[in-house]
Amino acid sequence: MFISLIILPLCCLSTTVSFEDLCQNCEPYESDFSLASLSYKFAISVVLLLFFLKPCCFRNIIACSRRMVTYNLIPGESVFFNSPNYPSDYDSRSRCAWKFQSTTDITINCSNFHLQLPSKWGKCYLDVLKLDSSRFCGTSLPSYSGSTSIRAVFRSNWRLNYSGFWCSATAESEPTTSTEPTASTNGTGGSTTTSEPDCINVAPTPPPRGVETQVNEYPWQAGMVLFRATSLFCGGSVISSKHIITAAHCTEAVTTNRWDYQVLVGAHDLTSAAASQLIFNADRFIQHSDYDNAKLDNDISIIVLSDSIDFTNSKVRPVCLPDSNDNAYDSVTATVSGWGALESGGSFPDVLMEV
Structure with missing residues (x-):
């Protein structure tokens, strides 16, 4: 199944790509970008996005x-x-x-x-x-x-x-104002308190196996397609206005023929072109230097788009990623989304699904 979920503590692309301080020190892409500093070993061929992530990062x-x-x-x-x-x-x-x-x-x-x-x-x-x-x-x-x-x-x-x-x-964030009753000498009255809003990552109840998502429910969802086609062969996630994260096994065969492939964002139903749907050419692919296509270790890759996504005038948003200190995700329940088969040998749905 083509999945767009991320479990990496990735915020935006760093000149050194050190995930320990990436979210605190967002740096732009440098031409000698290397994924070698990623120490994660992937035993699966999908890129997972934790369910509690939400599209609150407008880090363009x-x-x-x-x-x-x-x-x-x-x-x-x-x-x-x-x-x-x-x-x-x-x-x-x-x-x-x-x-x-x-x-x-x-x-x-x-x-x-x-x-x-x-x-x-x-x-x-x-x-x-x-x-x-x-x-x-x-x-x-x-x-x-x-x-x-x-x-x-x-x-x-x-x-x-x-x-x-x-x-x-x-x-600056706008303060939130709430009114709570407080004790007073005459038994009535109230006080107004002001506090800064907290960023809360709440994991909703996981959906049943294989249900259609709401339209643009996951605005970071991306897919790799053949040039001038809507037949997807891999999924990905928008992480900045010019970068998509996906699996290395998706890009290893296209690194020398990048103009034959495009990235689809803002889509839901592949049988009809929605107003939110956008297609971008791939400028280059940056594959993890330690990717092992036999074991699928370090199965991660970055797609650099030839043009920037305009977040202000579209329904597409970069995924909101966890703090760089949150680097342990063992036994965490996650939701995955994509247009892939829900079971081995199954058919491919036309609409975006979540599991």
Whole structure:
């Protein structure tokens, strides 16, 4: 069965792909991406997604644009932005402009920052990241809190180039307000308390064997299809705007003919093309270097899409992944979904199923 479930503590792609700090230090993809640091041995040929995961991660990367790009943040949401070519050196005469808006205050934090050093007078005027009227350069990590709107502008001159920056823009969560009765001298009254909402991962009751999912119930569900066809041969999960995680046995035969294969997202019924359905070409496949096709050990692979998924204008969402410290999933009940056969030798359903 083609399955889209993930049990890896994967948040987004890291330059070192160290799963111990991946979710805390989300880094973008680097051309020499290696899955060798994954220590998991897979005895099955599916990629499992724990049932308690939910589509709450909107960890998309806002690409560089010379014209200002405006992104509306949902309270509690974080997005990422970086210098061109990061973590490689940015180009000379680069310019990027972003505008982040929300109904709550926004904070900018940078986990990596390396621009040209300030002048001998301590001024940033060569290569600079401007956050509203504040200017940042050199190697000191910026941390900036503004109002409900922040403009970020990066520019470089024609001389020295460096690795640049990797930053996040986070909108504060909205407080929740609840009214609870409290004791008072006259026996009546109440008080209002305010607290920050908690992120709760609740595992619903597992479905019976082989039932149809609701439409777009699993918005991270992906499938590999032949070029200009809807006949799936493998499943996967969306983990970022440009990356799909799947099984290595699905990609080992297509690494040299990637243009013959595409990735389908936002689908439910394969017999009809829904408005939410999108198809992307595969730019490249990154297979685990220790994959064993006989034992199916390290049976995991990453598909890099040729174009980015627009999460703001589609029903597709990246899967919300557990914290990097949550690395033990033995004996945990999981739900799997896909368009594969429900039993050996069985037929393939036209609609997305869950077990």
